[in-house]
Amino acid sequence: FLAVPKSNEQGSVIDWYSPIQGDVVPWSSATEAECDVARAQLNHFKTAIAEMSASLVQAGSKGGQSDQIIFG
Incomplete structure (x- = not known):
């Protein structure tokens, strides 16, 4: 979902590279409708990450190894 930055040698x-196909639209050039769609997608992504985090913390708490489960 998030692009990966790659700088030149200097x-x-x-x-920016992303596995998602499509045209890149800079935020400053996006229409209000494009920004609304992007905000909704980002909020969904944020919720999914928060749920995953809570699940991992809960799983670690049950086994007494939260750091090991979360960080491997």
Whole structure:
């Protein structure tokens, strides 16, 4: 879901890579409708990450090994 930054050898230019196909639209150039769609997707992503985190913490608490379960 999130793009990965990659800088050139001089560190002066950053390109962004993502496994998701489609055109890149800079936030500053996006229409209000595009921003609304992106905000909804980001909120969904945020909720999914929070649920995954809570699940991992709960699983670790049951076994007494929360750090090991979360960080491997």
